[in-house]
Amino acid sequence: MKEEQWAPVIVMLMSSVAMGSVNALVKKALDVGVNHMIFAAYRMAISALILVPFSYIWERKTRPRITFMLLCEHFISGLLGASLMQFFFLLGLSYTLPTVAMALSSMLPAITFALALVFRIEIAQNLKSKPGVLKLIGALTSILGAMFLTFYKGPQVSNSHTHPEAIQKNTLHNNGHDQANKWLLGCLYLFTGTVLLSLWMLYQGKLSVKYPCTKYSSTCLMSVFAAFQCAILSLYKSREVEDWIIEDKFVIFVILYAGIVGQAMSTVVTSWSIKLTGAVFVSTFSPVSLVSATLFDFVILQSSLYLGSIIGSVVTITGLNVFLWGKRSENLTTSKSCQMIENEDNIVINDNNTKLPV
Template structure:
């Protein structure tokens, strides 16, 4: 193998990993900024609609110029698929996840999002994307154990808030919780955790669905653009659930305008393209295993830059969820190693069979 071929192989191997890592860092920063905007009272689905509209405008010229020669013909079936993609991966995801973000914090919401590999694994078993027969193996047991630990971390995040351990007390979120009584605070916290978990389930379903859609329609810019167009209308309709006021769509706050533009370009257009491409290269389950990076990124933005309060239950629950994730990853790694050992063995058996056939004239006549 030449040096150029070696470098090309390294780039092909690590490009999806780098892509999904950068995308997850961006998502973490987006969630922290959106939390700040939501604390100001902005309708969360208005933010979602503007986000998807900006994403569509950014991606439309890229899709036209970069993919016009290779883009498959759009059929009615593909339009339906992209409508479903927008519903799962944008509209319903944002509806529930941003509600969870409003009632909890960026750290808690992203910690619940860290359950994504466990959720994706569970759904892939239900949908027979992953083999159920492998559960009884050592690798399978580790994956199941990791999934259960992740769920335990999520339950801890939901039902145990604990004392505030940060020194910042002047954030909108802190004032919001301070002004409510203890019962309302607990109800809002549990409700927020449930909504964020539902959002993570929709994201997981979208990742599995996207794996199939990538085969039918492999053009990442065009696919994300179509998804964004459908999702923009879906988000606009979902915004009516809270309040039917035209003034909700008029944004005066410069910070909120910056957040909407940032999440439209970085948090939607760029990250969705990167995630879609990574899923195509390495699969939905593997791509989902990098979700704890979202938690780390969101926590750093949330605490160091936005000065949001951090609670003991959030830290403990997040640590438990991440430990569960890496137990899951250990099982996944053992499964991959076992498959790699099995593959050469099968290849050797094929070679031996071919040799025996070539040395036996009667078998050559078959």
């Protein structure tokens, strides 16, 4: 890849690692008992406040005029990529674990790839080429690693730093029939959130072409709509005004961290990368968040580490490398084709110039 082609790879890797840590912390905050949509509303409001100065200073000359259609399109963007997505994703996360949430989110490449084929954003004939096969194998391998990490625990390879009382409480909590139903329901919610995120990526790809050079303004506008949408969706669980008053310092820290890093910075980086490389390419980095969440659980939150987590992480990273290999081959093939066309045009021009006048 050229230097400018490596930039989306680097920033998406950094963003995916950060999102792994965000989801691990959000899970701990939700365990305190905070309304997940109130949490999301605060998160989106902080994202909007952070992005206002950036959008005003850097994009005031390039930002398009605010129209009703522009507001409607960003309302839909907020609905798909923020409010509804977080409604299902955070609800599923409260019933499961960060590693499970990230594992199901690792299906994002396959879902995005399938939806891109349905909406004809990706051409099915490209799958017959070597780069297309590599990209498909890479996406499927990443999903396989994510599923392996989720459903195969394996022997414990490290001692848990969690207190024995917490382990006993967690074991009793997880053995109940009601907890099993919540676990399956949580997985369904997480899958729904992943589908919505895939739709947002494809929608954002079209939106970034329509409104170029406005990544801060677009994300800010999306966050404003999403904050109001999340506030309305919070009525699903609670209608008490007291629930909006959060006094827990850890929850306040997580809200700030999730709003700045997990929403504002991550959405800006993702939108910019989608514009340069496409939704399918960006979605392939979701397995990195799974590995990051696993490591963050072990190193920071002091959870146990199992053999299944290690093997699943290795398989996931391998699949990502295969996908990047296919993307690099596709870029090389495209550049060679463009160069051949330019050479043919130059030959035709030279032949026309060498013809003698009659």
